[in-house]
Amino acid sequence: MEWDWDFVRQILPTLIEGVKITILATLLGSVLAAIVGLGIALARRSPNRALSRTVGFLAEFIRGTPLLVQLYFIFYVLPDFGILLPPLVAGVIGLGLHYGTYTAEVYRAGIDNVPRGQWEAAKACNLNATQTWTHIIIPQAIPPMIPALANYFIAMFKETPLLSAITVLELMNQAKSVANTYYRYIEPITLVGAFFLAISLFSVVLLRWLEHRYGRIER
Amino acid sequence: MSAPIIKIDGISKSFGTFKVLDGLSMQVMPGEKLALIGPSGSGKTTILRILMTLERIDSGHIQVDGEQLYHMERNGRLLTADERHLAKMRQKIGMVFQLFNLFPHKCVIDNVTLAPMLTKGVPRAAAEKRAMELLDMVGMVDKAKAMPAQLSGGQKQRVAIARALALSPKIMLFDEVTSALDPELVDEVLNVMRKLAAETDMTMLLVTHEMGFAHDFADRVLFFDRGRIVEEGKPDEIFRHPKQERTQGFLKKIIAAGHRV
Numbered sequence: 467m468e469w470d471w472d473f474v475r476q477i478l479p480t481l482i483e484g485v486k487i488t489i490l491a492t493l494l495g496s497v498l499a500a501i502v503g504l505g506i507a508l509a510r511r512s513p514n515r516a517l518s519r520t521v522g523f524l525a526e527f528i529r530g531t532p533l534l535v536q537l538y539f540i541f542y543v544l545p546d547f548g549i550l551l552p553p554l555v556a557g558v559i560g561l562g563l564h565y566g567t568y569t570a571e572v573y574r575a576g577i578d579n580v581p582r583g584q585w586e587a588a589k590a591c592n593l594n595a596t597q598t599w600t601h602i603i604i605p606q607a608i609p610p611m612i613p614a615l616a617n618y619f620i621a622m623f624k625e626t627p628l629l630s631a632i633t634v635l636e637l638m639n640q641a642k643s644v645a646n647t648y649y650r651y652i653e654p655i656t657l658v659g660a661f662f663l664a665i666s667l668f669s670v671v672l673l674r675w676l677e678h679r680y681g682r683i684e685r
Numbered sequence: 686m687s688a689p690i691i692k693i694d695g696i697s698k699s700f701g702t703f704k705v706l707d708g709l710s711m712q713v714m715p716g717e718k719l720a721l722i723g724p725s726g727s728g729k730t731t732i733l734r735i736l737m738t739l740e741r742i743d744s745g746h747i748q749v750d751g752e753q754l755y756h757m758e759r760n761g762r763l764l765t766a767d768e769r770h771l772a773k774m775r776q777k778i779g780m781v782f783q784l785f786n787l788f789p790h791k792c793v794i795d796n797v798t799l800a801p802m803l804t805k806g807v808p809r810a811a812a813e814k815r816a817m818e819l820l821d822m823v824g825m826v827d828k829a830k831a832m833p834a835q836l837s838g839g840q841k842q843r844v845a846i847a848r849a850l851a852l853s854p855k856i857m858l859f860d861e862v863t864s865a866l867d868p869e870l871v872d873e874v875l876n877v878m879r880k881l882a883a884e885t886d887m888t889m890l891l892v893t894h895e896m897g898f899a900h901d902f903a904d905r906v907l908f909f910d911r912g913r914i915v916e917e918g919k920p921d922e923i924f925r926h927p928k929q930e931r932t933q934g935f936l937k938k939i940i941a942a943g944h945r946v
Contacts, residue, residue, distance in 0.1 A: 586739050587786035591800035592775040592852065594768075601799065605790050 474653050477644045484640030485661055488626045491557055491636060496619040498562025503569030507577060529567040534628050536560050541632035557629040565622050569615055576611035577603060609680040616673045620666060637661060690715040690856065690888050696745030698731055705731045707912040716886040720899035723909030724935060729892045733858040737780045738771050750777050750855060779854035783861040785841040787833040794829040797848045819847040823877045839870030843877050856888045863895055878902065896939055900924050908932045
């Protein structure tokens with residue numbers, strides 16, 4: 467079997483459509499994971515035992531089960547309970563929830579890293595709990611954890627082919643469909659790898675920059 | 686004679702099995718400058734932290750400015766204070782910490798304006814005007830836009846004093862505010878405190894190992910050991926003519942360690 471550049475040119479537009487969906491799913495999934503993670507981290511610190519325990523258990527449960535199973539559940543099982551989601555929405559929710567349980571750990575570490583004196587100074591300044599979190603703790607906790615968060619977002623990006631299992635027309639799914647149409651696998655699958663590699667390399671450069679920019683906070 | 690601004694009545698506090706404060710009672714008069722001295726672990730810092738509501742008491746009562754600190758009166762009954770009551774009481778009290786605890790992500794002036802803007806709804810312009818006055822008093826006006834990381838320890842502590850003053854507390858707590866400073870930076874902070882004492886009638890409680898400063902600054906000195914007040918009196922009485930053996934022993938050790946008296 468030989469590499470066929472004409473075939474490459476022919477399927478490239480379709481694959482680029484897939485790349486767009488892959489990137490979109492990663493971006494939306496990252497935003498959701500960032501929010502869900504923060505929510506989990508805050509809930510686990512709540513003085514309300516019932517809340518912190520429940521959220522802790524759910525997070526442990528999600529982290530302990532495969533993303534693929536969760537995607538199937540969201541897309542194929544939830545409709546039985548009357549919740550019918552479009553594939554991309556289901557995929558983004560799956561990615562966001564799954565990775566949210568990991569980013570929660572990053573937040574936890576980031577929050578723990580803020581010295582106790584900051585909490586005490588906030589109290590001495592008579593800030594209430596919300597003001598302490600939004601003005602003092604979160605702004606100090608987040609910059610040092612940006613590299614770790616970005617790491618998870620890159621990992622998430624490389625897991626997006628799983629979304630093909632729930633019919634999202636992302637890069638892998640597009641490649642499979644052209645391959646199945648023309649019975650040629652070498653070009654589409656190689657291109658999928660090339661796209662992922664290119665974007666990952668670009669992301670790593672971005673990550674290095676983020677590490678340099680936010681990696682440490684001066685005290 | 687006016688009523689005491691702080692009235693501590695039989696408070697106890699333990700950390701695990703270690704009893705830091707054991708049925709302690711004391712009173713502070715309005716405008717009084719009080720120095721708390723004693724070996725580490727004697728409970729003097731814990732008193733400041735309890736007054737700032739950073740630690741809860743196990744038992745006893747504290748009255749600040751005529752109101753219960755950890756309790757509130759409702760229909761003649763004394764209940765445990767809720768967060769709202771504590772927030773109201775905290776307005777009366779400001780604290781300066783050993784390790785400054787400036788907000789490192791905010792510039793100097795924002796450190797000073799943050800609390801008045803958030804907790805009292807002071808408009809930015811007014812808060813900044815007041816902050817500049819305070820920074821002028823502590824000699825930090827030209828660093829108003831600097832970040833804390835760019836400041837020396839002494840400068841940080843002077844900003845921290847301005848930050849605490851910005852809420853106009855009636856009582857200021859100074860917790861070993863020069864202990865973390867290089868020796869040559871100690872005086873600039875002490876000078877600010879002298880100025881503060883001279884220019885305001887604020888009540889000031891000071892935990893310190895600077896015996897010379899405590900001598901000049903304080904109206905009254907309390908010597909603590911093992912969670913109790915062993916001896917108290919005018920600075921001259923305590924430093925020149927201590928009556929209790931433990932006070933004498935402590936002062937001897939402090940002098941031997943090179944602290945100025």
